[in-house]
Amino acid sequence: NKVILVVGLGRFGQALCKSLVEQKNQVIAIDRSRQHVEEIATVVDIAIQADATDMEALLKVGAKEAEIAIVAIGGNIEASILATSILKDLGIQNVIARAQNAIHARVLARIGASRVVFPEKDMGERLAMLLVNPWMSHFAQLPGSPFHVGEIRPLPEMEGKTLAELDFRTQYNAVVLNMNRSGERFIPRADTVIEAGDRILVAGLKEDLETWVVE
Amino acid sequence: NKVILVVGLGRFGQALCKSLVEQKNQVIAIDRSRQHVEEIATVVDIAIQADATDMEALLKVGAKEAEIAIVAIGGNIEASILATSILKDLGIQNVIARAQNAIHARVLARIGASRVVFPEKDMGERLAMLLVNPWMSHFAQLPGSPFHVGEIRPLPEMEGKTLAELDFRTQYNAVVLNMNRSGERFIPRADTVIEAGDRILVAGLKEDLETWVVE
Ligand SMILES: Nc1ncnc2c1ncn2[C@@H]1O[C@H](COP(=O)(O)OP(=O)(O)OP(=O)(O)O)[C@@H](O)[C@H]1O
Ligand SMILES: Nc1ncnc2c1ncn2[C@@H]1O[C@H](COP(=O)(O)OP(=O)(O)OP(=O)(O)O)[C@@H](O)[C@H]1O
Known part of the structure; x- marks a missing residue:
């Protein structure tokens, strides 16, 4: 029921795509790796190989139509920051970004991410609570x-x-x-x-x- | 209150160490990367640079004393499997391992992991639920x-x-x-x-x- 853009199709991004599709949303998935795009292509509505730091490419895939965008890029901090900034410039209301550490998170928040997520850190904390x-x-x-x-x-x-x-x-x-x-x-x-x-x-x-x- | 071994000190492993220490457990942390070991050294009781696929090294750091071991290695599937197997051989009761995908998870369960975790996949699903x-x-x-x-x-x-x-x-x-x-x-x-x-x-x-x- 919503148009959602997922940038970065590692394990986190792909799980996100699958769950969003199960919840009946329209998902546009982007990654610069052909292999990752192919892994998710049968699941989402649109799967495109593109560099998320390229505004032209994002415009071409209809990024502007998205109500929500999630930047699920992991290790590449620079790309994560640039992609987040571009998506805010495209006018997407709700841009959620994944952060690697507290400083990365601060930058993402400053450039307009409405929410910052820490998948590995959150799960590490959760597992610790379960073990104890x-x-x-x-x-x-x-x-x-x-x-x-x-x-x-x-x-x-x-x-x-x-x-x-x-x-x-x-x-x-x-x-x-x-x-x-x-x-x-x-x-x-x-x-x-x-x-x-x-x-x-x-x-x-x-x-x-x-x-x-x-x- | 428990002796817990954490193998692999990426973001997941480090967050796990911090939370376990906060909950008053004794944590032994291992990684083959000097940098990751140094990042967590002030937090845990023992932080050692070692290859977790080396049984001698694990014995030296007192792995046998651990009641619980978590193999938090990420991308290196082979190391994750070998380390899990070695820890079971050392007699550690509760070995929890992180998996990259369903097949990896199956192997880990077969070689004795009592629980398999999927940090990125779980958080992807959770974020999807929150968004919807x-x-x-x-x-x-x-x-x-x-x-x-x-x-x-x-x-x-x-x-x-x-x-x-x-x-x-x-x-x-x-x-x-x-x-x-x-x-x-x-x-x-x-x-x-x-x-x-x-x-x-x-x-x-x-x-x-x-x-x-x-x-
Ligand atoms: N500039 C970019 N444009 C598009 N995709 C990118 C860009 N930079 C990185 N990615 C993609 O982001 C995805 C996730 O990033 P990466 O693999 O570095 O993190 P990860 O922490 O290993 O991911 P995960 O934990 O979700 O598996 C990768 O599939 C990668 O190809
Ligand atoms: N054989 C090994 N012995 C000890 N440590 C290892 C071994 N192989 C990998 N590691 C460590 O495991 C840690 C996590 O693995 P890796 O960085 O591949 O995964 P990741 O998915 O990026 O981690 P995270 O998402 O937790 O940041 C790394 O710090 C790495 O040095």
């Missing part, structure tokens, strides 16, 4: 809050009791969001009786959930 | 469930009413997890009156939250 807190792969942290949400199995003491009897929120410092019983998901009420085999989706603070999940 | 659903940067999806969780501002019709009066769950198809009022976060009760300026953390299905968040 294996239970976190089951829990999602709510952005901007200390709360985590995830599915738990009932403790033995819970089985056969209602949520009201358990005084769940007070006893466990966790809010019940919904329950999954034999594949059926529903929002339980105060008089719902917990059964072994239930899966309860809860929200709570990390330290409260951690004690629960330690297996 | 800008509201999703405010909402987290609960793993393995269709529910999303995030913070909303009260609709005008909600102000001055209690949660009970609003019959919140039924009217809005969303569960209230907690509220943030002037920086104070608390779990509201049925008789809590909603005020303009409140921030309400809710959970619900994507399609129900979407209509809410469209700005």
